[in-house]
Amino acid sequence: SQQGEEDPQALSIQEGENATMNCSYKTSINNLQWYRQNSGRGLVHLILIRSNEREKHSGRLRVTLDTSKKSSSLLITASRAADTASYFCAAIYNFNKFYFGSGTKLNVKP
Amino acid sequence: KAGVTQTPRYLIKTRGQQVTLSCSPISGHRSVSWYQQTPGQGLQFLFEYFSETQRNKGNFPGRFSGRQFSNSRSEMNVSTLELGDSALYLCASSHLEFQETQYFGPGTRLLVL
Numbered sequence: 001s002q003q004g005e006e007d008p009q010a011l012s013i014q015e016g017e018n019a020t021m022n023c024s025y026k027t028s029i030n031n032l033q034w035y036r037q038n039s040g041r042g043l044v045h046l047i048l049i050r051s052n053e054r055e056k057h058s059g060r061l062r063v064t065l066d067t068s069k070k071s072s073s074l075l076i077t078a079s080r081a082a083d084t085a086s087y088f089c090a091a092i093y094n095f096n097k098f099y100f101g102s103g104t105k106l107n108v109k110p
Numbered sequence: 111k112a113g114v115t116q117t118p119r120y121l122i123k124t125r126g127q128q129v130t131l132s133c134s135p136i137s138g139h140r141s142v143s144w145y146q147q148t149p150g151q152g153l154q155f156l157f158e159y160f161s162e163t164q165r166n167k168g169n170f171p172g173r174f175s176g177r178q179f180s181n182s183r184s185e186m187n188v189s190t191l192e193l194g195d196s197a198l199y200l201c202a203s204s205h206l207e208f209q210e211t212q213y214f215g216p217g218t219r220l221l222v223l
Binding site for chain 2: 098
C-alpha cells in the first residue's frame with residue numbers, strides 16, 4: 001500500500017502539553033499535507049510542506065519532513081481542549097495521487 | 111468566500127438503489143475531488159474533476175461515477191448500492207492544481223440498509 005501510516009493511533013494529553021504525531025509514507029512525494037477533522041465533519045487543511053522543505057511553522061504548529069526516512073511529524077505546542085480532533089497526513093505522489101494516513105485521534109483534557 | 115457545500119448532509123438508502131450527491135466548490139475553484147471515509151478503510155480517493163473532465167481516478171468500481179458542470183459544481187453517483195457503501199462522502203475543491211491545498215465540505219453521510 002502507498003498510504004501514509006500514522007502513529008500513534010490515539011493520544012491523550014493534558015491542556016498545555018505538547019502533542020506530537022508521526023506519519024510515514026512509502027515513495028517519493030511532491031508534498032505532504034496535514035489535515036484536522038472534528039468528529040464526523042469535513043477536513044480542515046493545516047499545513048503543506050513541500051518535498052524540498054525540512055521544517056515549517058504555522059502558529060502553534062510545527063511540521064518536519066525527513067525525505068530520507070520518508071517520514072513527517074506534526075507538533076502542536078501548548079495544546080488546548082479545542083485541539084481535540086483526528087489528524088491526518090496526506091502524501092501526494094506523481095502530482096496526481098493523494099493518499100491519506102489512518103489518522104491520529106488526539107484528546108486534550110481540560 | 112463561501113466554503114464548499116455538499117447536499118444532502120444525510121441520506122438513507124436501501125441496497126440496490128442508486129444515489130446522487132452534490133458538491134458546490136469554493137467560487138473560482140476548478141478542481142473538485144471526492145473521497146470516501148469509512149472506519150475500516152479510512153479516507154480513500156474516488157476521483158477528481160477539472161473543467162468538466164475526470165482528471166484522476168482512484169480504485170473504485172464502475173458503480174461510482176461523477177461529473178462536473180461548467181460552473182464547477184460536481185455530482186457523484188453510486189449505482190446498485192451495497193451495504194459497504196455506507197460512509198461519509200467528502201468533497202474537496204482546490205483552485206487549479208489537485209496536489210495543492212484542498213478545501214473540504216462537511217460531507218454527506220450515507221447509510222445503506
